[in-house]
Each structure stands twice: as structure tokens, then as C-alpha cells.
Amino acid sequence: VAECHDHGSPFQGRKKGGNSFRDNSDKRNCHHEHGGYERPSSHCQENDGSVEMRDVHKDQQLRHTPYSIRCDRRMKWHSEDEICITTWRNRKPPGRKMRQNTQDGYTRNWFKVTIPYGIKYDKSWLMNSIQSHCSAPFTPVDFHYIRNRACFFVQDATTASVLKDVSYKICDDENRKICIFVNHSTAPYSVKNKLKPGQMEMLKLTMNKRYNVSQQALDLQNLRFDPDLMGRDIDIILNRRNCMAATLKIIERNFPEVLSLNLCNNKLYQLDGLSDIIEKAPKVKTLNLSKNKLESAWELGKVKGLKLEELWLEGNPLCSTFSDQSAY
Incomplete structure (x- = not known):
């Protein structure tokens, strides 16, 4: 029987006759401090729950135990x-x-999908591989890597059940079977903190002003301190999943032909949210990530699906990892 051990993780390998579908209320989750992205730390660990879900299909209906008024005399x-x-x-x-519970999304059938050791796999390959084994299409929400895992969210119990059944059916290049765990979850960060319609409209107007039609270039450098946004107390921090998701949504709808994207000076320390640009704006040829907080060249792999001709990285900590300018 195949087993999967994820060291440093509460997940254990699926044993014969076992059930890996677990309830997850994410009670001790400190990733909201970083805009929905979790940073490895000694004091912040995920709580993946320990209550087994016997039948995911039953969760499509609200189950409750009749109560009676009890009186203590x-x-x-x-x-x-x-x-x-x-x-x-x-x-x-x-x-x-x-x-x-309804307000925070728990009763709306949100599920967290976790792939132990998923950090080894490219997002596009991983999503395409999972999709090819699913009987119906699904939309992953807030895909990201945390520690050595890949995680994303789906909204309905039927999709969750299908994804659970895909576990161990996919093999990587080394012929190792990939484990997939599906847990109950609150709504993902970008959904719970979704920008309001008025904020979205103001962000769209701001981006319109920053778009050069003739050059098909969108300049979003130092976006948080844009006067129009600050004047209306709209805080757009691109490290936050909800802000990056909203920005990419506007790009997809209003600037799908964009060829050059400038994200300089936005204090980006990870590119999980930006990875969706591969689907939202696949024609981007020039990407400026200068003067951000990227510490590892590994982050760049998250946007390697773009057919870039120019990539600007000056001013990022990762530049110091290169031995000389030619290596850079």
C-alpha cells in the first residue's frame, strides 16, 4: 500500500481502508498577517484538524440535530x-x-486542497495533471506554496469529492504517486476580503490612467501610494491575495493585450498571486519586478509560463545570490 509522509506536516499517508478527508477549521492560521500568504516561521503552524469526514456528498445538505429547550431550575x-x-x-x-459561520464562508462548502511535496511541481503542470483526471472542470482559488506543499481552494462538495478521488492516480517524472488531501475550510482570503464594487471601479480607473495604449504597457509601480487611491482610502497592496487577484481580474477584462507590465517598487516578496497572469495576460513580453523584496530566484519559476523577452530584477535581494554580473 502506497504511503505518503510529509515531514513537518500534520498530514499522514493514506493507508488502506483509511479516509484522508478531514475537517479543517483553520483556527490557528496566522497567514492573514501577510495578506493571505503564509510565511514559514517557528511560531506559526497550520491546524489541519482531526475530525474525519465520512461522506463528502452528505455535506451538500445542512445537517443538524434537533434541539429542545432545556431548562435548568x-x-x-x-x-x-x-x-x-x-x-x-x-x-x-x-x-x-x-x-x-455563514458569514465567514464555512457553511458555503469551501474546501482546501493540499498536495504534500507540491513545491517540487510547476503550477501549470500540476493543475493540468489534476484536471486531466477529473470528470468535470474546476477553478482553483488562491493557489500558493507553503513550506513544501502546494495548496488551493475549491468551493463545492462535489468538486472536493472528485479531487479526493484523484489522490495517488497521478505520477511525476520519477514515477512517484502524488497524494492529494481535501479538507473543510473557511472561505479563502481573497474571497473573504474581496474588494467592494466601488473599490474595484476606482482601481480600474486608476489602472486606465496608467495604461499606455500605443505601447500596450501598464505601469503599476508603487501602486499602493497612487494619489487617487490614497485620496479615497483604498489600500492596494499587491502582496495581498485579494489585491493581486483584483488587479489581474481588471487586466484580464480591460487590458488582455498588454505586452509590458511594470510592478516595480511594490514590496513583492513572493509571486504566488502573480502566477495567474499566465492565464489572465499571456501576451506579456516584458515584466519589470525591480526594487521588490524577492529573495530567491525560485520565485521566478511561478511565472515561467510567460514567454518573456525582458525581465527586470534590479534591487531585489535575490540579485546578491549571483556570483557576478554575467551569472545574473
Whole structure:
């Protein structure tokens, strides 16, 4: 029986007769501090839950246990005046809790998909391989790498069940079977923190002003401090998944022919969110990532699906990793 061990991870290999579909409430998740992206640290670890889901299809319907009003009767006697005080406590239905769960997306059938050791695989190859084994198309939300795993989210239980069944059916170049774990989850960061329509409209207008039609060039350098956005208290930080997702969505709808994209001076330390540009704006030939916070050339692999002719990296920490200018 094949097993998959993910060191440093709460996931364990699937054993014969076992069930890898687990409930995940992400109670101890500190990735929101970094705009939805998780940074490795000694004090921040994922909580992947331990409650097994016996049947994913049953989760398409809200299941609950009928409750009854219970009363706890307590009696206190005051001997001096011989007064009997009776206190009744009614246990109210959990309406508030259910409303909170609906607001944070938990009851809307969001699921987190995790591929142990997924960091070894290119996003395009991995998604295409999984899709080829699925009976229906699916849309991965907030794809990212964390530690040695690849993660993304899907919204409905049917898709989650299909993805769960794909586990161990895909082999990599070394003929190793790829494990896939599917867990209950709250809504992903970019969904819970989605920009409001007014903010999206203002961002679109700002990007229109920064687009050079004749050169098909979009200049988004130092976007957070754009006067128009700051004047309306709109904070667009491209390290945040919701901001990058909104930006790419506008590019896809309004500037699909863009050839040059300038993301200089946006303090980018990872390119997980930008990886979607391969589908949103595949014609980009020039990408300027200068004066950001990229520390490893490995991050560039996330956009290697673009057919770039020019890539600017000056001012990033990763430049110091090259022995000399020719190596750079």
C-alpha cells in the first residue's frame, strides 16, 4: 500500500481502508498577517484538524440535530424572610453561531486542497495533471506554496469529492504517486476580503490612467501610494491575495493585450498571486519586478509560463545570490 509522509506536516499517508478527508477549521492560521500568504516561521503552524469526514456528498445538505429547550431550575432559599426564588435558564438555539459561520464562508462548502511535496511541481503542470483526471472542470482559488506543499481552494462538495478521488492516480517524472488531501475550510482570503464594487471601479480607473495604449504597457509601480487611491482610502497592496487577484481580474477584462507590465517598487516578496497572469495576460513580453523584496530566484519559476523577452530584477535581494554580473 502506497504511503505518503510529509515531514513537518500534520498530514499522514493514506493507508488502506483509511479516509484522508478531514475537517479543517483553520483556527490557528496566522497567514492573514501577510495578506493571505503564509510565511514559514517557528511560531506559526497550520491546524489541519482531526475530525474525519465520512461522506463528502452528505455535506451538500445542512445537517443538524434537533434541539429542545432545556431548562435548568435552581432554587435559592432565604431563610430569614422565607422567600423562594426560582431561576429559569433557557438554552437558546445556536442562531448567532450559524450566522457567523455563514458569514465567514464555512457553511458555503469551501474546501482546501493540499498536495504534500507540491513545491517540487510547476503550477501549470500540476493543475493540468489534476484536471486531466477529473470528470468535470474546476477553478482553483488562491493557489500558493507553503513550506513544501502546494495548496488551493475549491468551493463545492462535489468538486472536493472528485479531487479526493484523484489522490495517488497521478505520477511525476520519477514515477512517484502524488497524494492529494481535501479538507473543510473557511472561505479563502481573497474571497473573504474581496474588494467592494466601488473599490474595484476606482482601481480600474486608476489602472486606465496608467495604461499606455500605443505601447500596450501598464505601469503599476508603487501602486499602493497612487494619489487617487490614497485620496479615497483604498489600500492596494499587491502582496495581498485579494489585491493581486483584483488587479489581474481588471487586466484580464480591460487590458488582455498588454505586452509590458511594470510592478516595480511594490514590496513583492513572493509571486504566488502573480502566477495567474499566465492565464489572465499571456501576451506579456516584458515584466519589470525591480526594487521588490524577492529573495530567491525560485520565485521566478511561478511565472515561467510567460514567454518573456525582458525581465527586470534590479534591487531585489535575490540579485546578491549571483556570483557576478554575467551569472545574473
